[in-house]
Amino acid sequence: MTVSPTKNDSKNAGPWLVLLLAGAFEVGYALSVGGSEGFTVLGWSISAFVFFLLTLFCLSVALKAIDVGIGYAVWAGIGAVGAALLGPVFFHESLTQVRAVWLAVIIGGVVWLKLADSPKLEAQKATAESGATPAPEWSP
Amino acid sequence: MSWLYLGIAVIFEVAVGLFASKANGFMRLWWTIATLVSGAIATFFLSLALLTFDIGVGYAIWTSVAGVGIVIVGALFLDQRLNWKKALGILIVIGGVVGLQLSGAA
Numbered sequence: 001m002t003v004s005p006t007k008n009d010s011k012n013a014g015p016w017l018v019l020l021l022a023g024a025f026e027v028g029y030a031l032s033v034g035g036s037e038g039f040t041v042l043g044w045s046i047s048a049f050v051f052f053l054l055t056l057f058c059l060s061v062a063l064k065a066i067d068v069g070i071g072y073a074v075w076a077g078i079g080a081v082g083a084a085l086l087g088p089v090f091f092h093e094s095l096t097q098v099r100a101v102w103l104a105v106i107i108g109g110v111v112w113l114k115l116a117d118s119p120k121l122e123a124q125k126a127t128a129e130s131g132a133t134p135a136p137e138w139s140p
Numbered sequence: 141m142s143w144l145y146l147g148i149a150v151i152f153e154v155a156v157g158l159f160a161s162k163a164n165g166f167m168r169l170w171w172t173i174a175t176l177v178s179g180a181i182a183t184f185f186l187s188l189a190l191l192t193f194d195i196g197v198g199y200a201i202w203t204s205v206a207g208v209g210i211v212i213v214g215a216l217f218l219d220q221r222l223n224w225k226k227a228l229g230i231l232i233v234i235g236g237v238v239g240l241q242l243s244g245a246a
Contacts, residue, residue: 034190098243113229
């Protein structure tokens, strides 16, 4: 059992906090876009614009330290779950049981999809399968 | 009509995903501008779709189907491999959207 050489990444909590923040901003973005009613309501429209920039900025900062697939999965999951839960709080909407189940399927699907697209998880799996040291993967 | 708006919003969100990966943490100006413009168009059409869809529903469909689109475009045009895991994720998302629609909960 060998210890893999680079384990210091993603140990730092900072990027994860920024990622959670990006997720929260994404929820704010979703609610604001809905509340803007086709960008005819000024307050919600401005709020949508601000959240749009904030979520993009925080996500891009977080993804410099966190694997892209994992980062997107967490971010998209927070955004979609948050929008589904808070939509009924802020607006005249309802989250019925049937709807909650199907939304869970959809959100679970996209989180799975983002994780499947993770370069880091793929690399770890490849390393585990080959058993030995990670072989450098370049073509001549 | 609301599905059409949502479809247009999805297409531009797929573009956002592809452009953002080219923008390299927003260090490259033109890809960054392309990302922001696509994002603005996607947002506008999403807001039109959300006039009909509830936010939680419209948003989940939008972001998830865009995720599917990004993987499919990557596999078709960008030499990214489409393994069984990604294919399963695509099926789950599509199954969920179809189920949501058929159950009348959309």
